[in-house]
Amino acid sequence: MTHAPAIRVRPARTSDVTSIVALMAPLVERRILLGKDLVELYGAVPEFLVAIDDEERVVGYGALHVMWEQLGEVRTLGVSEEQLGRGVGHRLLEALEVRARDFGLTQLFCLTFEVDFFARHGFEPVGEDAQLVATDVYAELLRSNDEGVAEFLDLARVKPNTLGNTRMIKAL
Numbered sequence: 814m815t816h817a818p819a820i821r822v823r824p825a826r827t828s829d830v831t832s833i834v835a836l837m838a839p840l841v842e843r844r845i846l847l848g849k850d851l852v853e854l855y856g857a858v859p860e861f862l863v864a865i866d867d868e869e870r871v872v873g874y875g876a877l878h879v880m881w882e883q884l885g886e887v888r889t890l891g892v893s894e895e896q897l898g899r900g901v902g903h904r905l906l907e908a909l910e911v912r913a914r915d916f917g918l919t920q921l922f923c924l925t926f927e928v929d930f931f932a933r934h935g936f937e938p939v940g941e942d943a944q945l946v947a948t949d950v951y952a953e954l955l956r957s958n959d960e961g962v963a964e965f966l967d968l969a970r971v972k973p974n975t976l977g978n979t980r981m982i983k984a985l
Contacts, residue, residue: 820872820901822908825861830854832871833863836893845926846891862908864892864901872896875905877912883919890923906934914985921983928979936981 825833833854840846849857857876864873875890887909892901913921925931928938 819867820864820896820899820904822862822864822904825858825863825874827855827858829861829863829871829874830858833861833874836871836874836891837889839894840891846889849889860888862905862912864896864905866896873901873905875902875909877909877916877921879916879918880922883917885913885916885918885921887921887923902930903934910985919985921985923981924978925981926978928981931981931983934983936983939980939982 830851834851837846837848841848857878860876860878862875862877863871866872871893873890873892873896876888878886878888880886887906890902890905890909892905910921921936922939923931923936932938
């Protein structure tokens with residue numbers, strides 16, 4: 814009788830980046846995830862959690878990016894093809910939510926094609942004209958060079974890269 818691999822979630826290490834890139838590749842090719850440069854991924858290691866199987870292989874990854882005092886974004890969440898449907902994404906998202914609460918965040922944002930997955934976890938689609946933050950916070954966020962912030966604000970300059978994606982938000 815074979816046993817299902819035990820999956821655990823832990824903070825990413827720099828040595829995990831090559832595995833994350835390899836797992837991201839098919840999703841980037843299918844335009845489900847935006848590709849990221851290695852320098853960007855190494856710089857974001859503190860934001861990432863990884864799911865590890867019982868052979869210490871990275872089988873999933875996800876990042877939490879703090880955007881503002883109470884607002885964070887779930888970024889670059891993905892699972893290896895072999896592990897799809899086995900709860901790995903669920904475990905990663907739960908761990909990212911715990912991390913978000915530990916940071917004091919009360920809202921999580923994501924930009925995704927996986928609407929059903931995020932909806933099952935309490936995220937709701939954001940309307941086209943929804944005002945998600947106060948006017949003064951919006952003005953501050955406009956100063957950011959971060960593409961994720963631009964996606965959150967639904968700025969025209971990111972529209973070509975986000976076509977078909979759904980902006981979703983969840984109160985923690």
